[in-house]
Amino acid sequence: MTTQPESFVNRSRIMRITSALALLVPAAANLHAQSVDDINLQVHGYATQAFLYTNKNSWNGTDSNHGSASWTEAVVNLSVEPESKLHVGVQARYYLLGDYGNQISLDWAQLDYKVNSKLGFRVGKVKSPLGLLNETQDIDPAHLWALLPQSIYPIASRNSLLSHYGGIVYGTLPLGESLGKLEYAGYGGERILSGSDGFFQFLRDAGFTLPNGTNGPTFGASLIWHTPLRGLKVGATGEYDHENGEMDLAGMHGTLEDGPFRTPFFYGQYEKKRWMVGGEYQRIRLNSTTRFPGLPAFVNEVDARNFYVMTSYKASSKLAAGTYYSSTMNLKAPVSTSRFQKDWTVSARYDFNPYLYAKAEQHFINGTATGFNASDNPNLQPTTRMTILKLGVSF
């Protein structure tokens, strides 16, 4: 069986979706001979540039231990509303982070039909509504933090976790004034992990390559209770995944099977006046099986317990500051500094005006489970301090 290169498969998929949307948008607009203003055509975007410095290990191949500016992102978002209930949008991104990215990718491209607040549908390449921050984890202007807690939102795997090909049904159900509201989402489709995803870094370090990445079915459901106490929400998400892919090692051709596995998330957030406190817990338990002809199957067991707690304070309309503690621990990994990571972070953000902002962040990291590759750090150290300065503009 011949296989297409990963970039070709993804490009072809992206082409199909964008072509469908490109045909759909004018068709929907012409249906009622609407003008550009009538369909509420909007173009928005943002761009960020970061400077990184680490005192010991290099982070995600950025050569940050010598000071690095190789973290750049630029996003363009195009949307129209041919009807008040119909929203069609597409978002593209240029992304560079050390060893990852340096390419233009499709964040999402979707058709959204909202019957009312209680029921809506999205189809296309849609953002996966899992956890507290997944749907906004790529939106730098929306966050105080320059880098979200890496225990649950590892940036080298962001493109894989952010969205899936398929659909979502969603809505918010009022429970009465004394009980608040219940926000729900159910989703399904196909999740694709690129061969260059951060989850496979340990395989690449060992000499394996995944020419097409992995893909497979994904299903999930999310419930968020907006409690009667304004500003307090608690929620849970469960996701099922089963991904397969091909892999190569020194001329041998084999397969990789991840799962099937279920990932639960539990989270809560409380916002009152200038304060925000939040936290999230996630457990990933899976068997990752590698098979090569003539060799016994190798099973890599993972049981990772990940969580973070965070708080922030808006000192003024322009200045905000906060701190978080993020922890990851893989109980099945051999005892070493690469089985865990604990990260104390302090952060500040200053908005010069509604369009331009700057962030400064300091990380005190113990452990090397996320973002510190053996291939980039032949002399891997157990602790690292990382400074991030970031400038962003949005319109």
Added chain:
Amino acid sequence: MKTPLSCWSRLRSLFVSFCILSALAMSRHAHAQVTVIANNSVSASELSSADLHDIFTGTTTSIKGLGDVAPVLLKAGTTHEDFLTRYIGKSDAAFRAGWRSLLFSGQSTMPRTFDSDAQVVEYVAHTRGAIGYIASSSPHPGAKTMAVR
């Protein structure tokens, strides 16, 4: 040479000037009070401040008793700032960051935004379900006033 009496007199003049300026500033602020307006298709004539908050933060697009609604914004100015302070409880930067989250995650588009009260009134008067805000002193022919509980 300054006497204690002349110093006291100078202090008293400063105090009186401060009071007059403060009163002027407060009266200016009073003129910037906000009126919430809606298209005549919106069935009710009043809504709760919680519903108004949800509509203008993109949390909901449909309110029981009002039907489908769409927020309309002023781009900037005292009326806009007063509206955010009084009903949303956020700075302009935080307010727009919230909408950007919805926009960039594909959950919504940015609300229609206009430079002047007159433009807001014109749009609200002719758009089904539209809800906006203007200075209380601005006329709003064709749009109804919404009382906020």
